[in-house]
Amino acid sequence: MTHPPDATMFITFVFANVWAKVRQPSRVPAQTGDAIRNIDGLHGQQTGLGWTGCAYRNDQTAPMHILLVEDDNDVASYIASGLKERGHVVEWQSDGKEALVRATCEVYDLIILDRMLPSVDGLKIVNVLRATDDRTPVLLLSALSDVDERVKGLQAGADDYLSKPFAMSELLARVEALVRRGSVSATSEQTVLRFADLEINLIAHTAQRSSMRIDLTQREFRFLEYLVRNAGRVVTRSMLLENLWDYNFDPQTNIIDQHVSRLRTKLESGGRSRLIHTLRGVGYIVRQ
Numbered sequence: 001m002t003h004p005p006d007a008t009m010f011i012t013f014v015f016a017n018v019w020a021k022v023r024q025p026s027r028v029p030a031q032t033g034d035a036i037r038n039i040d041g042l043h044g045q046q047t048g049l050g051w052t053g054c055a056y057r058n059d060q061t062a063p064m065h066i067l068l069v070e071d072d073n074d075v076a077s078y079i080a081s082g083l084k085e086r087g088h089v090v091e092w093q094s095d096g097k098e099a100l101v102r103a104t105c106e107v108y109d110l111i112i113l114d115r116m117l118p119s120v121d122g123l124k125i126v127n128v129l130r131a132t133d134d135r136t137p138v139l140l141l142s143a144l145s146d147v148d149e150r151v152k153g154l155q156a157g158a159d160d161y162l163s164k165p166f167a168m169s170e171l172l173a174r175v176e177a178l179v180r181r182g183s184v185s186a187t188s189e190q191t192v193l194r195f196a197d198l199e200i201n202l203i204a205h206t207a208q209r210s211s212m213r214i215d216l217t218q219r220e221f222r223f224l225e226y227l228v229r230n231a232g233r234v235v236t237r238s239m240l241l242e243n244l245w246d247y248n249f250d251p252q253t254n255i256i257d258q259h260v261s262r263l264r265t266k267l268e269s270g271g272r273s274r275l276i277h278t279l280r281g282v283g284y285i286v287r288q
Contacts (some may be wrong), residue, residue, distance in 0.1 A: 064088040064109040064179060068123070069099040070141070071117055075164070079112065082168040083175070088089075096120030108136055110179050115153065123156045130157035137178040141166075152164060152240075161242070169282060175235040195231050196288050198267070198275060200224065214266050219244070223259050227276060227286045236252030236283035260284060 070076040071094045080090045093099040096117035115122045139154040145163035193200040207214045
């Protein structure tokens with residue numbers, strides 16, 4: 001019988017894979033070791049196939065490879081079904097320790113992570129990932145919906161936070177926005193976003209359509225930038241509030257509608273076509 005390695009060997013194993021993934025050992029902060037060692041009882045798991053260490057992705061043709069970490073079977077099944085219907089490959093883990101191993105040795109397009117997990121909670125997993133400079137997008141799920149908990153999740157390094165219960169349509173919208181963010185016409189290193197005849201200069205903070213300058217306030221500029229980065233995908237009102245305003249902002253306010261209206265007026269002046277479209281009861285989408 002193959003026995004799982006002891007804790008020291010396991011941590012060495014995790015680090016070997018983290019370093020291989022990062023490929024730049026000098027960038028791994030010294031506190032990474034402390035972050036992993038502080039997870040009490042971390043060790044390999046014995047299964048019918050032997051010790052479950054790192055595996056390598058077999059399906060290279062899948063549009064998205066998603067790690068789902070959720071200890072509630074019903075919730076996990078609900079999420080996985082919705083994602084698979086969109087053609088995504090979903091790997092499910094219910095235990096925090098095993099999820100940490102998978103996250104540090106496998107390549108994923110996105111990690112959907114429950115806040116409260118057995119063995120290792122979601123915040124600690126995010127902390128370890130960010131300490132190793134792993135920038136895989138993380139969507140944190142939690143029944144803890146108060147402002148302080150959401151702030152803790154984002155401060156730990158999560159990219160987005162979704163409170164339970166949630167509609168599948170919003171989960172899918174957030175997933176697509178996170179994974180595709182910045183890949184429409186620009187990466188995070190590029191300085192110009194383009195969609196149709198609209199051009200946004202991220203350095204000069206200017207926008208123009210068909211070479212005609214559009215005067216925008218700072219908030220309008222950020223609003224438009226966020227929409228264009230997610231062009232072709234639904235952006236909900238709550239996503240806009242959470243990314244562009246404080247969490248304490250009144251969700252019943254019509255500030256979103258006011259900004260959309262002002263942006264449309266400026267973008268459509270001179271008879272230009274509409275770019276920001278409303279999906280009633282869902283949110284907004286930028287498309288031609």
